[in-house]
Structure formats: structure tokens, C-alpha cells
Amino acid sequence: MNNDFMKQKPVFPLILSMSLPMVISMLVNSLYNIIDSFFVAKIGENAMTALSLVFPIQNFINAVAIGFGIGINAVISIFLGGGDTKKADTAASQGLILAAVHGIVLMAASIIAMPYFLRMFTDDESVIELGIQYSVIAFSFAPVIMLGISLEKIFQSVGMMKVTMTSMLCGCIANIILDPMLIFGIGFFPKLGMRGAAIATGAGQLLTLAIYIITYRVRQMPVKIDLRQPKPVGHIIGRMYSVGIPATLNLALPSLLISALNAILAVYSQSYVLVLGIYYKLQTFLYLPANGVIQGMRPVIGFNYGAKEYKRVKRIYNVVLAMCAVIMALGTVICLAVPSQLMGLFTENPETVKIGETALRVISIGFIISSVSVAASGALEGLGKGVPSLLISLLRYIVIILPLAFILSRLTGPDGVWHAFWITEVITAVLSALIYKYSVKLDDTSAE
Numbered sequence: 001m002n003n004d005f006m007k008q009k010p011v012f013p014l015i016l017s018m019s020l021p022m023v024i025s026m027l028v029n030s031l032y033n034i035i036d037s038f039f040v041a042k043i044g045e046n047a048m049t050a051l052s053l054v055f056p057i058q059n060f061i062n063a064v065a066i067g068f069g070i071g072i073n074a075v076i077s078i079f080l081g082g083g084d085t086k087k088a089d090t091a092a093s094q095g096l097i098l099a100a101v102h103g104i105v106l107m108a109a110s111i112i113a114m115p116y117f118l119r120m121f122t123d124d125e126s127v128i129e130l131g132i133q134y135s136v137i138a139f140s141f142a143p144v145i146m147l148g149i150s151l152e153k154i155f156q157s158v159g160m161m162k163v164t165m166t167s168m169l170c171g172c173i174a175n176i177i178l179d180p181m182l183i184f185g186i187g188f189f190p191k192l193g194m195r196g197a198a199i200a201t202g203a204g205q206l207l208t209l210a211i212y213i214i215t216y217r218v219r220q221m222p223v224k225i226d227l228r229q230p231k232p233v234g235h236i237i238g239r240m241y242s243v244g245i246p247a248t249l250n251l252a253l254p255s256l257l258i259s260a261l262n263a264i265l266a267v268y269s270q271s272y273v274l275v276l277g278i279y280y281k282l283q284t285f286l287y288l289p290a291n292g293v294i295q296g297m298r299p300v301i302g303f304n305y306g307a308k309e310y311k312r313v314k315r316i317y318n319v320v321l322a323m324c325a326v327i328m329a330l331g332t333v334i335c336l337a338v339p340s341q342l343m344g345l346f347t348e349n350p351e352t353v354k355i356g357e358t359a360l361r362v363i364s365i366g367f368i369i370s371s372v373s374v375a376a377s378g379a380l381e382g383l384g385k386g387v388p389s390l391l392i393s394l395l396r397y398i399v400i401i402l403p404l405a406f407i408l409s410r411l412t413g414p415d416g417v418w419h420a421f422w423i424t425e426v427i428t429a430v431l432s433a434l435i436y437k438y439s440v441k442l443d444d445t446s447a448e
Contacts, residue, residue, distance in 0.1 A: 006159060006303040007312060008079070011319045019296030019323075021165035023158075025172075026288050032172040032204075039179045040197050046124065046403025047194055050131035053121050057114070058138065059255060061106050065146045068099060069153035070298070071240040075382045078221060081306025084233045089224045091236050092154050098237070099132030099150040102144030110139040130194050137198035151212035157299045158222045163198040198360040231333060239384060246386030250377065253397040254280075260402050261417060268414040271349070275356040276417075278346045279363065286331040290324045290371070293355045294378035301382040303364050313440075317379050324371035337362035359418045372429035376436040387440040426439030 006014070041048045072095035079088035114135045148171075152164045178200035185191025192199065216225065258280060265272035297320045304312045335342065343356035373392050374380045378388035401424040408416025 002391050004301050007307055007309050011253040011315050015296050015316070015319055015323065016152045017296075018161050018286055018300060019293045021161040021186055022295040023289050023329075025165040025168040027285075028169055028172045030288065035176050036197065036201070037178060039183055040194070043130075043183065043193055043197075047130050047394035049122070049196065050118075050127045050134060051197075051339070053118055053127070054114070054131050054135045054138070056255065057110055057117065057135070061110065061139070061142055061145060061254065062149075063248050064102060064250035065099070065149040066101065066243035067246075067251055068095070068146075068380055069149045070241065071095075071242070071244025071386070072099075072150055073153035073157045073298055074302050074382055075236065075239050076154065077302030077382065078171045078306035078384055079310075080222060080304035080352045083144075083307075085222065087236060088222070090233050091240060092223045093226045094232060094237060095154070095240055096147065096150055097227060098240070099146040100143055103146035106146075107139050110142065111136055114139070115405055116369065132197045137195055138365065140425060141202035144202065144209050148205055148212060151209065151216070154223060154225075155212065155215075155221075157302075159299060160221070161296065162217050163212070163219075167208045167215075168235075170211055171204040171208030171444065173204075174207050175200050177339030178203055188390055219247065243381060243384055243386035246390030249379055249390055250381075250393040253393050257397045257401065261405060263328065264405055264409055265414055265417060267360060268270055268409075269313060271352045271355055272414045272417075273290040274352055275343070275359050276348065278343060278356060279359060281346065282335075282342055282360075286367075287374075289327045290374055293320055293323050293327070293373065297378060299384035300381055302384065317375065317436075320379065321375040322369060324375050325368055328367040328371050332367045335360045335367070362415070362418040363421040363439070366425030369422075369429045370425040373425070373432040376432040380436060380439060382422050383440065385439050388435050392428065392432045392435055396400045396424060400424045 037048070037051065040051050041186065072091060075091045076088045079085070079091060084127075115128065116133060118131045122128060148167075150169070155161075155163045179197060180186055181189040182192050182196030182200050183194075184196075185425070235346075260272050261276055265276060297316060301313055301316045301320075304316060339357040339360035341351050342360060343353045346358075347353060374397050377389045377392045380386075380392070401420050404424060405417045405420035408420050411418070
């Protein structure tokens, strides 16, 4: 098996074939998150509160796993494109070893810190106990999460997107099936409550990892994994971290943004905080297809960059930018056409619906132009340029929007926060285009 199709197949059908499996798997994963919360909520309000308090740490573990996985993916794709399969093998092998180390460290640190972390937000002993019950089991699977996501990115780096889709679907479906059985004790399963929810989640992750391992054993791949690597190869590890660390921060920045905006909006009314939370739930589904396209692009653009197919790299970027713009245009139309109906999915309070209607219509002004920063950031990660990608995310999530939201809210009230979104997208789009052009142009020049 070889990856020549990545530089021979027409760009649009290639990106489409690489992206569709990821869009499907991400949609199912989002559905799992909703269903998981639904069943936990049936235990009681304290259980749902505990799950919400544990979530930031879970999110951080996932961010580290995905971020470092993106680093592995980028380095493998670039080496394969350049025809250096030996270095690609080394990156895959040592990347997995490091991922296991990350998992063990995060598992131990999270379990030890969780009681103290929970007490920072609540003094309700029932909530703390439920949070500890869930987290001790869930965080024990941190090494499994790290290895599973690293293998996912390795399979993606060689274009085996259907394998990653199948593995993720099986894990999510297993989790959805096991959740009610282990939480409520259906059939021969014991009633385990919060512990059951954590076990179901871990079992799904374990199944996903098992499918990756079995697939690697039975199918031929361009990349060979050897866990008996004699010693670390510094420059390869350095390249993985140079992409992985910024990618991890990219994934963590939205959580910081939401917390800061909540603080600004809470001064006016809790309804505005609720509207922001609802918007981000809706935004997740809106940006899912665009994120799927970005995932499909990364190995393709990295492979062609490594193969010095610079004209094709430009073509790939332009096609992905256009695809993202079409997706975001559809999102804009929906938000402008039925904002009250969208808000009504999450609340029946007329005042909140009215606030949300205004928010969606204003924020959606920036959807289409946001395609520039989304595509540029994803492309830079695929090209192995983590720092410029992180710079775009910092501009989009922190540097521009936070001071802008604060100032506009003081000048025009809470609606100023909604206007800060689209203004930020316009400014960030211009800067993103310049950052991308500057970063890639340097390499084109040096390679000639």
C-alpha cells in the first residue's frame, strides 16, 4: 500500500473522500456526549453537576491527546510525502511511546488532584463524592485515550479514514448501549450509578483502541510501528512537540474564552450566560462539518508539502477554504432564518429566546469570513507549523475578542459581546491570511 493517491487524485474528490468519514464519526461522537449527559441526569441533579465539574479536566486530557496526535500526524505525513519512510516509522513509534507516558502522568495527576479541584467549586459533599466516583474510573483510562487518539492520527496520516471512522463509531455505540445498562442495572448488569457511566465510557475507549490494534495487525500499512526503538530521536520528537503543544493550546483556548465571556455577561443577567452556553452547543454542530474537512485536509496537505508539490498545496488550501465557506454560509442562512426555533430547542423562557434570537443573528454575520482563520489554522498544523497556527487561535479566542467584548459591553450593553464575535472574525481573517502567506512563502523560497 502507498500514498501516491494523495498527490495524484483530483483535489476536491480527494478532500471529500477523506473528510466524510470524519464528519460522520464526529457527529456520532457529539450524539454520544448528549446521550451520556442525558442518562447521567437521570441519576439526579447532583450527578449532572458532578459531571459538569469533572468535564474541564476530561476536556484537558482530550486536548493533550488530540493536540499531540496532530503533531504525530503532521510529521508522518510530511516524511511520507518526502519519501522518507524510515523517519515516518520512527515518528509513529516514538509518538506512541510518548503518548503512553503522557497518559500515565495525566492519569496519576488527575486522580490525585480531583478532590481538591472539586472543592474549589462546591462544598456539597454529595457532589464531591459523585465526582470522585466518576473521575477515578474515567481518568484511569487516560493511557487508553492517549494511545487510541494517537493511533487514530497515525491511520489518518496514511489516508485510512474509514478505519478511524469505524473505530470511533464502534466505541461510541458501545458506550451508548452500556450507559443505561451499567448506570441503572439493566439485565444481568449491576446498578453502578456514576461508576457505571465512567466504566461505559472507558469500555468504549478500550474497544476503539482494540480495533486500531487489530486493524494494524491484519492490514498492510505504509507506516510500521516498532515499540523497541533503541533511543529517542531528538529532532523528530522536537517536530512532533512543535506542532502538538500549540495544537493542544488551540483546543484549550475556547474553554478559556467561554469562562471570560461568562464573567462579562454575568454582570447583566444569568439569561445572557445561558444564551452564550446555548450558542456554543449550536456552534459545535455548525462547525463539525468544517472541522471534518480540516481533519481530512491535514494528511493530504502535509504529504504534498513533503513531496514539494507546492502548487498542489496551494490548490488544496483554496479548495478547503471554499468548502468551509459553503458550510458556514449554510449555517448563516439557518441562524438568520430560524433563530428563535433554534433557541427554543434548549429553553422555553420567552425572554431568553428573544435574547438568543438577537445573539444568533448578530454572531452569524461573521460565520463565512471565519472560514479563512479556520482553514489557515488547520492548514498550518498540517504543514507542521504549530506556532503560526497557535498565533491565529490566540488572536481569534483571546487577544482581539476579549478586550473588544469588554469595551463594547460597557459602551452598548450586553449585545456588544455578540458584536465582538463578528468584528473579531473580520480582523482575524485578514491577519490569518497574512500569517499563512508569510509562513508558507518562507518555506517555498527556501525549498527552491
